[in-house]
Amino acid sequence: MTEPDLGDVAATLRVSLGLLRRSLRAATTDGALPLPELTALVRIDRLGAMTSADLARIEQISPQSMGATVRALQDRGFLARTADPADGRRVVLSLTDAGRTAVEAERAVRNRHLTRAVEAALSPAEIATLAAAVPLLQRIAEEL
Template identity: 45%
Template sequence: MPTSSPEPRTAAPLAADLRLSISKLLRRLREQAGPNDLTTAQKSVLLRLDRDGPATVSALARAESVRPQSMRVTVAALEKMKAIHGKPDPNDGRQTLVDLTPGFRKALNANRAAKEDWLSQAIAAQLSPEEQRVLAAAVPLLQRLAEF
């Protein structure tokens, strides 16, 4: 934990520079994946299912802080795209668990691999070994900011 707050004159320009740099980097990473027709809500659900495993529509709605009706619309669209599928909950047959389809999981992993490959090549080509060490040291700081 930091012991004191940085000067506002220092933090504000740093925040602006960081936002612009991260935005540009994210755009470049998205370019590596090709066209993407998913909404933000759909991406969020897919990433949650990938990270946390199968879930009911109501559990997804709670986790995403949306109404169950809205989540049903999102889930239906993802099912239509064959990104997810439903199966009976082994603990409660009245419930349906949704999960990523094997084909979508494979595409998701390939998408991530393409982005990480591009970023790895960019780091190796653009940053000196010392700059790579500085970047590695900054990763935990970026993670802390992301979790704030």
């Protein structure tokens, strides 16, 4: 058996993961958050409390755009603002209970969407192969 061409494998993986990502983004809850708002909540959930400027830098958008996103999330009651204990002039953003619930609801919808697709498309043996491949995909992601 010949070795697969690594470039072909990488290209096919990139296209497949892009399609998967777009499909999962399309799966939303009934009270769906706009993508910039959801992304901001997920970042704060994963990375912890941070300033709006930090969040803008991580998301690679302007502070003004992030300001609009943060205001919308505050209006929904998803973000709390507190003074930075290290520098009282700065404001730190953190998730409220409602914000955490919103993130968890969006994740649950996407997990169910992906679970249904895996069950519909793959045999039990293929699901076992996919389960064995997940740690490999995680290692690749960590290398990027």
